[in-house]
Amino acid sequence: MDYALQTRNLAKNFGGFTATNNVSLNVEAGARxxxxxxxxxxxxxxxxLLTGFLEPTAGHVILQGEDVTRLGQHQRVKRGLARTFQINRLFADLTVLESVTMAVNERLGLGARFWKPVGAHGQAVEEAVALLDSLRxxxxxxxxxxxxAYGKQRLIEIALALAMKPRVLxxxxxxxxVPTTESRELFESIAALPRDVTILLIEHDMDLVFRFADRISVLVGGALLTHGTPEVIANDPKVREVYLGEAICA
Incomplete structure (x- = not known):
């Protein structure tokens, strides 16, 4: 099996509190x-822990077959791992094109040339335009x-992450x-991304999850409860118990 991202017995303790409890996760290449x-x-x-923002208490993070557990965030980005955050981190006073072009410039090693306008490098602009086109x-x-609108801003943050040409997002x-009408458009754009980008997402909207994902892992109390296809998860009595009998899919 070709895995893009794996963890092996990954654990994180904060004092006496265990936030991540021996999680072993396999994310297949190209998966949603x-x-x-x-x-x-x-x-x-x-x-x-996956991105290197936190150091694990124990265990390993493996990115495309390489153990990156002791690598910093920027080193993991260079090896093809990018992320977005729960709260947008955008350049509010730049245009969308300027923002994405700046991110492309950074990946190409042109970010230090601060005396030149953001759009001075034609290759970066062309790449930014193509990326914006792919995300509508x-x-x-x-x-x-x-x-x-906030839904568009979330897409821009995804564009900034994709500008780093990640293999895993x-x-x-x-x-x-994001309002419901905008969230559906957001996920349509995400779903249309090429399969050479593996996507691992956290999401509370179960309707969106079951429409988007081809594999689901359930985390409870810092430990991996179960994993499987959307059909398996939707009918798993342990998962239903965790969600107190609530509907977990549309």
């Missing part, structure tokens, strides 16, 4: 893999990010705070 669980299950902590953002390319609640 969702990580779900009730509030406080440890999902964001796990993402922070060309119509707002010349608008400032702060003026856009981690999405931390991409639909959080």
């Amino acid at each position: 893999h969702a990580l779900i669980g009730p509030n406080g299950a440890g999902k964001t902590t796990l993402i922070n 953002l060309l119509d707002v390319a010349h608008e400032k990010t702060r003026s856009l 981690l999405l931390d609640e991409p639909a959080a705070g």
Whole structure:
């Protein structure tokens, strides 16, 4: 099996509190893999361990076959791992095109040339335009990010992550705070991304999860409860018990 991202007995303790409890996770290359669980299950902590924002107490993180457990965040980005956050981190006073071009410039090693305008490098601009086109953002390319609807802003953050040309993209609640009409458009754009980008996402909207994911892992109390296809998860009595009998899919 070709795995893009794996963990082996990954654990994180904060004093006497265990936030991540021996999690062994396999994310197949090209997968649309969702990580779900009730509030406080440890999902964001796990993402922070995967990206190097937090150091594990024990265990390993393996990215495309390489153990990256001791590598910093920027080193993992260079090896093809990118993420978004629950709260947008955007350049509010730049246009959408300027923002994405700046991210491309950074990946190409042109970011230090601060005396040149953002759009001075034609290759970066062309790549940014193509990326915006793939995410259906060309119509707002010349608008400032702060003026856009929140759903569009979430897409821009994804564009910034994709500008780093990741092989694995981690999405931390991409639909959080986004109105329902916009969240469906958001997930349509995410679903249309090429399969050479593996996606692992955290999301609370179960309707979106079951429409998008081809594999689901359930985290409870920092530990992996179960994993499987959407059909398996939807009919798992352990999962239904965790969600107190609530419907977990549309």
